[in-house]
C-alpha cells in the first residue's frame with residue numbers, strides 16, 4: 001500500500017442547495033420542491049384544467065340539451081347533444097389521466113431528490129451536530145416528513161385547477177342568473193375564513209405536536225430494538241417498554257386531536273355550499289315559477305353547486321396537506337440548517353502527506369468538568385505511541401481530539417505544523433484514521449464492511465485483513481470476502497469486529513492511526529500478531545494506541561500515562577514513563 005496523495009473526495013454537491021433551502025426557510029423549501037419539476041407540474045395543471053373545464057361544461061351541455069335538444073320537431077338535435085356530452089366526458093377522462101400521472105411522477109422524483117439531499121446533509125454532519133436529534137427522530141424526518149411533502153406535491157396541480165375551476169364556475173353561475181350568483185358568491189367569505197384562517201392554524205399546531213410525538217416515539221423504538229437485548233438479563237427491558245408505551249400514548253393522543261380538527265375541517269367546508277344549494281333552489285325555483293328562469297338553468301345551478309361541494313372537500317384536503325407539508329418543511333429545514341460542530345475552514349491549509357502529530361497543552365472540559373487535564377504529546381512518523389492511564393482518565397477523549405472529532409477547550413493539535421482546525425476535513429480524514437473502542441459494523445458482507453463505499457481491489461482487502469490479523473477468519477469462511485455478517489454484523493465476535501474495524505482503517509492507508517483499545521477483546525496471540533504487523537511496516541505509519549495491555553505497552557516507542565483530571569496536571573515529559 002502506498003501513502004495517500006493530496007487528492008481527496010469532493011463533498012456532496014447538494015450541500016450548497018441544502019444551505020440555500022435552509023436560508024429561505026420552510027417556504028423556500030416548498031418553493032424549491034415546486035421548481036424542481038416545474039415542467040411536469042405545468043403539464044399536470046393543463047391536464048387538470050381540461051378536466052375541470054369539461055366537468056363544468058357538462059351541466060351547461062345538459063342545460064342546453066334539456067332546453068333545446070329535446071324537441072319534437074328536431075330529433076337529430078337530441079343525438080347531437082348526446083354526442084357533445086360524450087365528447088366532453090372523454091375530455092374530462094383524458095385530463096384526469098394527465099393530471100394524475102404527471103402529478104405522481106413529479107412528486108415521486110422530487111420526493112426522492114429531497115430524501116437524497118437530506119441524506120447528503122446528514123452525511124456531512126458530525127456526531128456533535130447530530131446529538132440534538134435522536135436517531136429515530138432523524139429517520140422520521142427522512143421518511144414521514146419527506147412523505148408529507150410528497151403527498152402535498154402530488155395534490156398541488158389539482159389544488160391549482162380546483163381554484164381555477166371554482167372561479168370559472170362562479171362566473172358561469174353569474175351568466176345563469178345574477179341572484180343565483182349572489183348565492184354562490186356568498187359562500188366565498190365563510191369558505192376563505194374556514195380554509196385559510198381558522199382551521200389551518202388549529203390543524204398546523206396539532207400536526208406539529210403529532211410530528212414531534214412521532215419523532216420521540218421513533219427514538220424509543222430505536223432504543224427498544226437496539227438496547228433491550230443488552231439489558232434483558234438485568235430486567236432493564238421493562239423500563240424501555242414502558243418508555244415506548246408512554247411515547248406511543250402521546251402519539252395516540254395527538255393523532256386523535258389532529259383527527260378531530262381534520263374531521264371538523266372536512267365537515268365545515270362542504271356545509272357552506274351545501275346550505276347554498278338549499279337557498280339557491282328556493283331562489284331559482286321561485287324564478288322558474290315566475291318564468292324568469294328555465295328548468296335547465298336550475299338543473300345546471302344545482303349540478304354546479306353539488307360539484308362545488310365536492311371541490312370544496314378536495315380543496316380542504318389540499319389545504320390540510322399544505323399545512324402538514326409546512327410542518328414537515330420546517331423540520332427538514334432544521335436539519336439542512338444544522339452546521340457541523342467542527343466546521344471546516346473557508347481557506348483550508350494543505351496538509352502534508354507525512355509529519356509529526358503534536359498535541360500542545362490540550363485540555364477538555366464538558367458541562368463544567370475537566371475530563372482531560374492539559375496534555376502534550378508528540379508522535380513522529382513510524383512511531384508507536386501508547387496512551388495509558390486509569391479508567392476515565394481521558395484516553396478516548398484525547399484520541400477524539402487528535403482525530404479532530406471533538407474540539408479541545410484549550411491547547412492545539414497540529415499535524416505537520418498545520419493546526420487541525422485549519423485543515424480541510426476530507427484531507428484530514430484521509431491522513432488521520434480513528435478506530436473507536438466499540439466499532440460499528442453494518443449489515444452486508446465482509447467486503448461491504450471493509451469497502452464502505454470506497455473502491456478497493458479484493459487483493460487490497462485481503463492485505464488489510466492480514467495486517468489486522470483477520471486472515472484466519474477469512475481463510476475459515478467458504479464465502480471468503482463475500483461472507484454475510486448478519487444484521488449490524490451480529491455474527492461477529494467482539495474481537496472480530498475490532499479487527500474488522502482495524503482492517504477498514506488500514507485499507508484507507510492513513511498516515512496516522514489512532515486506536516482506542518482495539519485489542520481489548522482479542523487473545524494475547526492475536527494481539528501479538530497485530531502489534532508485530534503494525535510495527536514491522538516500514539512506510540512511516542504513526543500509531544497512537546490507547547491501551548492497558550502489557551504487550552502493546554512493551555512494543556511502544558513511548559508510553560504516555562494520563563492522570564485523572566482531578567490530579568495535579570503534569571507536563572508531557574513527566575508522564576513519559578517508557579521509551580523516547
Ligand SMILES: Nc1ncnc2c1ncn2[C@@H]1O[C@H](COP(=O)(O)OP(=O)(O)OP(=O)(O)O)[C@@H](O)[C@H]1O
Nearest residue numbers: 366367371372389390391392393394395396397398
Ligand atoms: N461528551 C461527554 N460529555 C461529558 N462527559 C464526558 C463526555 N465524554 C466523556 N466524558 C467523561 O470524560 C471522562 C473521560 O472519559 P474517556 O472515555 O475519555 O476516558 P477513558 O480514559 O478512555 O476511559 P476508559 O479507560 O474507561 O475507556 C469520563 O469521566 C467520561 O464520563
